[in-house]
Every structure is written in C-alpha cells, then in structure tokens.
Amino acid sequence: MIVCITAQGSSLDSEVDPRFGRCSYFIFYDTDTKQHEAVENQWKAAMGGAGIQAAQFVVQKGAKKVFTGRIGPNAEEVLKNAGVEIVEVSGKVKDIISKL
C-alpha cells in the first residue's frame, strides 16, 4: 500500500508539515517495497484551490492513506470521494513510517 505523508523537507528526518494543500513536500511511502519518494508541492503558493489540486495529485499517485497535520474541507471532500483515509498526525516522518 502507498501512503502519503506531508513533510516540511524532502528527507524522512523532516517534520510532518501541519498543512495539507500548502505543505512543502509530499512523501510517498510504499509499505510493501519500503521505498519512498519525495515530491515538492507545486501548489504550495497557489492563489486558491491548493488543497483540491494537492488532493487530486495524491489520489493520482495511488495513495490510500494520508498523514498530515490538518486538512481543509475541499481537500477532504476530494480524498473522501476517492476513498483515501485521512490521519491527523504530528512528529517526524520516519516515526510515522516506523509505526506502519
């Protein structure tokens, strides 16, 4: 299963980014292969609708679970519609992964 963790940096040592749509990085982690990929959030400074585009991107990347600080109502609607589970967390990215 692929999960997505919003992060303040590109490494697993980074802190979880408390924002979803305007986070710095999305870290995708595959629980089967133990591989991860960090993608910079291109909607970080969008005028509006950042959460919607970010959510659509996360869905397209095949994530089934999202770990983030807080999620906005629009992004939540997109993720729920796509059947993605949302988990509100804080701490370091690697600590979230170690608990998976």
Next chain:
Amino acid sequence: MIIVVASGKGGTGKTTIAVNLALSLERVQLIDCDVEEPNDHLFLKPEIKETYSVKVMFPEIDEEKCNYCGKCSEICAYNAISVLTNSVIIFPHLCHGCGGCVLLCPEKAMKEGKREVGIVNIGKKENLRFIEGKLNISEVMAPAVIEEAKSFIDLSMDAIIDAPPGTSCPVVASLKDVNFCILVTEPTPFGLHDLEIAYEVAKIMNIPSGVIINKSEKDDIIESFCEKNNIPILMRIPFDKKIAELYSKGIPLVEGLPEYKQKFQKLFETIKELVK
C-alpha cells in the same frame, strides 16, 4: 450624469456622502454597489418592490460523455475542478465562471449551466429610486452582482453609486461608465495612502475626480497631495461628535442637520460644472 463615490480606504464616509447627496436632490437614483456589505438601506429604510437573482456561468457535466481525462482540471486557473478515476468534483465557490472548461473539454462533456451568486433589490424611498446589489454569503464574484445592479440604472435621471472600499475588481466594476468620481478621504496617513491609489485607478479609467475630506481637522497632508495633482477639494465635513451620533442611530446627516442639504446640493452643482 452618473457619479460614483469611492475611497480606497474603508470607513472614510462613502455611505454618508452617497446617501446624503441622493437625499438632497430632486430626481435621482442611488445604487449601493458595496455588495459585500450594502448598508445604504439602513439610512434610507426604502420599500423594496422587486428582487432579481444574479446568476453566473457554472459548468454542468454530462457523466455519459465524460471519460475523466482531467483536461478541465488541468486548465482551470482557479483550481476549482478535481477529476478522479470516475468522478468529477466542481467547487462552486472557487469557480469564476470563465467557461474555459466548457470550451476546451475534448469530449464536449461540459456545458454552460447557471448558479446564483447574489441578488439585486429595487425599491424606493419617496421620490428616490433605490437599487442595491447583495452578494450571497461565502461568494466572491462581487463584480457580477455590481454589473447587474448597474444594469438597472435609469439613464433618464442622475445616478449616485456607492462603491465598495479598496481598489480591486469590485471597485473597477463600480467605476466603469461613470461621469465623475468622488473620492472620500480622511486626513490620516492611511487615508492619504489609499486616496493616492484610488485616484490612480480613476485616472487610468479616464474618470475626472474630486476629493471630499471627512473628519476634517488638520488637512495639510491631503491638501498638499490634491494641490500637487491638481485635484479639486469639493467639500469638507468636520470631525464632529454630533455627526457620529446621527450615523450610529441610522439617521441621515441631512435629516439630523438640515443645513447640510444645501451643502450637498452645492456639491452636485460643482460636479456638474466640472463634468461639462
């Protein structure tokens, strides 16, 4: 003649000027274009006779034709569309009704629908015709409501438009096609700062303008700006507790202090001369 009352900075007295100027004239109409928070009605207490719905384009999807290619989401400048594997979600409050998605959908699966963003109320107070635009709560498309409100202007009589504060799209929409712009300001650095921007907007739109100094006391910063740019100072309203008291009770200045009626009539005559 159409006169717009604008300011840049909020709270300088646009409503006071617009309402009282309208109440001082014989055959005139007042249009409240501060559609996010119209408040002229609080002072006029008009009788509303008709209400019109203001609608903007909103895309409708034909699920039969849509193959979820995502083109609409990709081109939407306002990020209002999300396309998932087998569903499309459109967020009404982000959509600006530009119609790009309808135009560019490769499957012709989108068509133009409509959505209400506000209303226009039309009524009167004695001989004064009153038009008011009102944006629905949580909507952002103020210019659509302003343009609709202005479309009800009766061109056979003079019109006073109460513009919203600021200098962005809603103000530009209010200033379009008017003959004169009154810029209401106060003698503070903040008042001057926003006056400068508002004046530039009117200038770019080729609208002659003049300044009214409200809460007038020590006006030198405004006076030197007006002198430098050759802007007429049309009127001064003193910083007077009595005026604030009337305002707080919803009583128009010209009713509470009738001597102002003549001042507003004179203001109108001055503007008429300037527009000539």
